[in-house]
Amino acid sequence: MKRMQSALWTALFTVLSALYLWPLGVVALNSFKKKAFISRAPFALPTARTWAGFVNYTTGLELTNFAQSAAYSLIITVLSVGLILLCTSMxxxxxxxxxxxxxxxxxxxxxxxxxxxxxxVMFTLSKVANLLQLNTPFTLPVIYLGFGAGLAVFMFTGYMRSVPVAIEESAMIDGCGPLRIFFGVVAPILQPVMVSTGILETMWIWNDYLLPYLILDLKRYRTIPIAVQYLRGGYGSVDMGAMMAMLVLAIVPIVVLYLFCQKYIVSGIVAGAVKG
Amino acid sequence: MERAVKKYWPVFVLPTMLACLIGFVIPFAMGFSLSFCSFTTLSDAVFTGIDNYIRAFSDTSDSFVHALWYTALFAFLSTALINVLAILVALALVRPFRGVNAFRTVFFMPNLIGGIVLGWLWQVILNGILARWGLTLVSSEWYGFWGLIVVTLWQQMGYMMIIYISGLQSIPHEQLEAAAIDGATALQTFWHVKLPMLMPSVTICLFLTLTNGFKLFDQNLALTAGMPSNRSQLLALNIYSTFYGRTGWAGAGQAKAVVFCAIVVVIAMLQLKWTRNREVQQ
Structure with a gap:
């Protein structure tokens, strides 16, 4: 009876999961179809007549300069998260x-x-950032630190409450200065919350669209979300083939990363929620 | 120790505070005061009192009032749907059966995809479905509305599910056993044991989904871009297009932003207070 029930649950959720993933499958299949057939019959499987091979990928990469955007997204995310973790934990x-x-x-x-x-703060922040010449991927992390410090400080202080002062005090008696106490004693203790906070901030910054869109010098620097949105030309004309291909390229790395760091991501979410 | 650490504030606190000043405090203060001014850039502001606020609310060609209730409706409806579904799925996926972990993985995954990408992804799917009846997402504001509900549901359900699962797992076993011995049905156990113990998770999830609902922007931009004629604009997109789509309306845009900010802050506070009262002390 129990085994039967368990098998039924598994069957039910296999179907539900398949339904849940179906939109991703549709996009992946469409990325290999000729663009004229995407809007006309998005759910039809590619046939010999509609098959486009990798044409959508090559046009998409060309239209969006995707590789460069990915590099800028990576630079911005890594620098910002690093800066946020260092400064806000201190x-x-x-x-x-x-x-x-x-x-x-x-x-x-x-x-x-x-x-x-x-x-x-959108309008005034973009003006201030321009005034201070913070409009490059290498200076944008300062803005992210400023606007995103809240959550990180909140998470770190929440965690600090459970860390006993006694360890730090004994380090001080042993002759450590505040900097050595922080980097030698406190920082290692903070490691779990560093991971959680790092993941939450990464999810936000990697996917953020409006802040970099308003602040970056768009002629030179675009992130992945900006590049995807730029495929939409003036009034609604979109190369749907290229769009499908770029959506796939935007999604695949995240999914792969997720499958590898799933444990940390899930515990990061839970830690973030408990602190709320 | 406090005294020894105290004088190190330039090292520990100053960098974050300087960035906060540039990235938050100054823009916030300027934004607030500019909402009472007429301006096109930062340097030509002239004080005009509450003129901007009057313009924001009274101009009928501009859909701010429409966006206000459209957003409120969206935020509350999406909050309800996401949380009910997330609790149901969490209740199922705390059971031990083959593949639970894989299923949790699947449901959580859409969270990692950014709003712009999600919006475009669903645009294809939903337009494909609506095409059977000769419709598109922008045929009327309500197709966009339900489209946004579907997108946010698909995206956020898994996130809330994760939080609920960890909440359910932290319920002490003895309580569930006691309920079982007393002969409580599954439904009774849920209402009188699990749900009260789950209230801390409910608090945070309602807080997250409600504020997410009010702040939603990327998905809105990518899915319908506010079409038809700005009728499917949520507040954030409405404010954005007032700033950057209409010349001479920056002041009104800033006034709208202040109203928006006040709404979000008040809701967040009320909502936290309300659910905190219902939490069970553990």
């Missing part, structure tokens, strides 16, 4: 160990910034 340690009115104010500011929608 900040969070300080504000949870030195409790004054000022540090409490910093904490409240961070919590507040988590809720504020981007549209509130």
């Amino acid at each position: 900040c969070a340690w300080y504000i949870s160990r030195v409790q004054t009115r000022a540090t409490h104010g910093v904490y409240l500011l961070c919590v507040f910034s988590m809720v504020v929608p981007f549209q509130m």
Whole structure:
């Protein structure tokens, strides 16, 4: 009876999972069809007549300069996440160990910034960033640190509460200065929350569209989401073949990465949620 | 120790605070004050009182009021659907049966795909389905509306499911056993044992889905871009196109942004307070 039930659950969820993945399959198949047949019959399997081979991929790569966009996306994400983890973990340690009115104010500011929608600062932020010449992939991380610090500080301070001060105090008695205490003692303890925070920030920054779109110098730098959106020309004319191919190229690396780091991603989500 | 660490603030706190100043505090303060000014760039602002707010609400060619209730409807409906489905799936996927982990993996995956990519992906699928009746996503604002519901449901259900699964797993075994011994049915166990114990997860999930719903932008832009004639614009997209699609409307755009921000902050606070009250002390 029990085994029977278990088999039924498995069968049910196999069907549901297949349905869930079906849209991805449709896009993948369409990326190999001639573009005229994509909008006309998106759910038809490719036939000899509609098969386009890799034409969509080559046009897409050319139209979007995809390889370059991927490189910029990678640079921006890696630098931003690195900078956020370093700076906010230091900040969070300080504000949870030195409790004054000022540090409490910093904490409240961070919590507040988590809720504020981007549209509130969109216009002025892009002007300020231009004024300060922060419009390249190498300087954009400063903006991400500024706008995205909230969540990271919040997660780190939440975790710091469960870390006993005694270890740090004994390190101090042994003659360590604050910097050595942080990098030698605290940072290793923070490792699990570093991973969680890093994953949450990576998911956000890698997929972010509007912030880089408004701030980057678009003639020279585009990220993957910007490149995909640029396939839509003036009023609705879209090369659907190239679009399908680029969607596949945008999705595949994430899925592969996910399958490898699934454990960390899932525990990162859970940790992020508990801290809320 | 506190005293020794205290004087190190330039090293520990200053970098983050400087970035916060550039990336958040200054733009926020400027944005707030500019909402009371007429301007095209930052340097030519003239104080005009609440003129911008009046313009934002009164102009009928502009669909701000429409976007307001359209977004509210979308946010509440998507929140309800996502969470109900996520709890149902989580209840099924905490059971031990063959392939559970693979199924969890599948349901979570869409979360990692960015909003722009998701929007385009679903545009093809949904237009393909609607084409059977000779319709498209932009035939009326409601096709776009339900399209957005489908997209966000597909994307966020798995994320919330993960949170609910971990919540369900943390319910002490004795409580479920006690309920079973008392002869509680599955439904009774759910309502009177599991759900109350799940309230912390419910709090955070409602918070996440509701604010996500109000802030949604990328999916909206890629799926319908606000068509037909701005009727499927959510608030974020409406504000964006006021800023960058209409000359002379930057002030009104900023006023809308302030209203938007206030709405999101108030909802977030109310909602956290409301659900916190219902949590069971563990």
